[in-house]
Amino acid sequence: MTERLVVVGGDAAGMSAAAQARRLRGDALEVVAFERGRYVSYSACGIPYWVGGDVGSADELVARTPEEHRRRGIDMRVCTEVEEIDLQRGEVRARDRDGGRTYALSFDQLVVATGAEPVRPRLPGVDAQGIFGVQTLDDGEALIADLSRLAAASEGPRRAVVVGCGYIGVEMAEALMRHGLQVTLVDQADEPMTTLDPDIGRLVHQAMEQMGCEVLTGVEVDGFEADGEGRVRSVAAGGRTLPADLVVLGLGVRPNTALAGAAGLPLGDSGGLRTDLRMAVVGHGNVWAAGDCVETFDRVSKSWVHVPLGTHANKQGRVAGINIGGGYATFPGVVRTAISKVCDLEIARTGLRESDARRVGFRYETVTIESSTRAGYFPGTAPMTVKMLAEHGSGRLLGVQIVGQEGAAKRIDACAVALWNGMTVEEMTGLDLAYAPPFSPVWDPVLIAARKAADQLRGG
């Protein structure tokens, strides 16, 4: 008998699950996927590069269109919002946002892939025109239209304020600067990118300033002021008034789980859906969840955390889809690897920051080394900094942060694999990493850091 799989959310996690399950079970599985927006299977991570001009259009960020999914046997329903999940009856209630029609659809298997929603501060004036989030392609489109309007209309220098100095914040600051805007970044933390330790975030701070971006850290935003037409005019922050023709909110995201929570599905401390290793929602054998709406096991801290990232969404969706499709797969957790780039500066991290390590109760040593991306004598060699945390006693690697020029940051992968396998920094000193003058000094910077950490642990 044919079963029906209903998927709520048409981005990476949901559609990976849909595609896998359909591939494995073919016509024996009817797949209906709902997406409230117009686009499916797109790269939200690419939005800053689209705004900045590196990517020509929204279409380029779309991995697969609704029509392509349909050709693969998936009943893809866009602009359709699922308003209720009724677990008792085994059905969802969906609303066609264009036609306005509401209808119920029963499911045998359900995938919740509702993603994350941007944090919007409850501040005076936050709903003024000209204040943008950067979460969906529609957000990107609105922002780009506004930039064009500004370019045509304004006289004199245009100013933008970016609230929040995380990955999205610094990437958006760069994108806006490429449009000729004067950009001020504001964050309440002491240094940008709190996913890094402050001493490493400081290097990002300096780089942002060197590229001409004003960076105000340790500053709270108090509100937004609009002009007579309801358009943002300035940002009140730390007692200052920052003129702004445009504001971008980059305050991070939280799991979008209101729908799932209302249905009685279990949420963890992070607000994300709780799943087992096969991505089944805890306590619900036929309900699955994946992507930015779930919480994920962090292999280093041994805790469940919210890590919204496209690569995990794809992997988790695939795992859910294999299991729905009758196969067996588990999602093994993450080590919190992340990478970014602002102008020529590459930034990467994996594992624990010092604050994480303390919170979990690790006693640790840190080292920070300066080296170069290539042999010192090779053209194009550039400085890079590696910070490494290792556990006292065991010598086990706990985390790595890298900041540097071209070729620096992807080195985090070797560290992520070492971390994954529980290697000690002493063992890491022997790792057979690739060496040739165009690619590395004879001691790769990762090995130099491991060596210094191992020396320090022996001496301590």
Place this chain on the structure above:
Amino acid sequence: MTERLVVVGGDAAGMSAAAQARRLRGDALEVVAFERGRYVSYSACGIPYWVGGDVGSADELVARTPEEHRRRGIDMRVCTEVEEIDLQRGEVRARDRDGGRTYALSFDQLVVATGAEPVRPRLPGVDAQGIFGVQTLDDGEALIADLSRLAAASEGPRRAVVVGCGYIGVEMAEALMRHGLQVTLVDQADEPMTTLDPDIGRLVHQAMEQMGCEVLTGVEVDGFEADGEGRVRSVAAGGRTLPADLVVLGLGVRPNTALAGAAGLPLGDSGGLRTDLRMAVVGHGNVWAAGDCVETFDRVSKSWVHVPLGTHANKQGRVAGINIGGGYATFPGVVRTAISKVCDLEIARTGLRESDARRVGFRYETVTIESSTRAGYFPGTAPMTVKMLAEHGSGRLLGVQIVGQEGAAKRIDACAVALWNGMTVEEMTGLDLAYAPPFSPVWDPVLIAARKAADQLRGG
């Protein structure tokens, strides 16, 4: 009482050992280091880039001069050849190549770091002028002088033949082309770079031809013909006569162990010195060896092999030095990671080739995937190919080969660490590798290959 350490060979391995031991024991250890050439602690791997013009002078390839070693308390004797090691008496016999004086010097501890010597075929005419090896800075200097002479003297197109298509061969071919020479690469193997599988070597072959290099594979060199003044004029190969104003031999190297062998130190099947894990020569508690003159444990094939590479020489030298200095360190072996670059093409490998896997007795599956270095929509994204070998049954990773454009090859490091830890390709599909559009597709090419290999193993 003061002990004396004698080091034979003043490049990476020997001087790392000397520096470590001296650092740990200070004035309690007298260190005398002999080097037969004029340079010490230099990067032979940098010679092709010096010849090609990326590096301005030999001095830039020198990490530490004799004088710098002396300032650190090492009695560095250059242009001094050790002619005999007498283990019975515990002394070496050295000859000052400038002064001609020969003298004996006793040792308490001895480090043999005599490196490798280039393979020179016993072919008619091989000693003609204009035929160069590329092993020492002196070789590089001679070659560069000859190129200048040619540039000044010759009329019409100048031609070079490079014999041997290994790392050095392809790097030297590129370097010579940058001098405007027409270059022909000749190798008896079916494809260039036999450190890769032939199907991957084929990609290098195509790239070399696209850059305008003639590549003759499956061709044996029969000899060299000289003109009346004793200078090479042509190369006889596979029934053809290849005109040549200059010839470079890139036929690889073998352990330079004549001195050690004559002293009765044990050599393995590869011709390299046999050491224990602390880099002590087997059966000789106070004799140590490191670098290109030793054989090294390959963690994947579980065999002892000769892997001449600067990064291993440095690590092994450091291990020997720590042990001589009274500390404890072991060299954990290698997984045979290597990386190179010819024009824009990056080439890397780790672990076993198919031929290695067969020889060792592994039953294996292979997959080859095409992907890109960055997100498909990101500017500068470029194609890359990943070939992966995994053991049948266990699913354990056995080897990886990567060929691609900028940013492709250093990904081998993540594979090398996975291999080091004995990961299966199934486990690898979950690896938390760094993703952001400027650095990777949402599925890193390494993950795509692992996923495909895992699928294939399950299906097989």
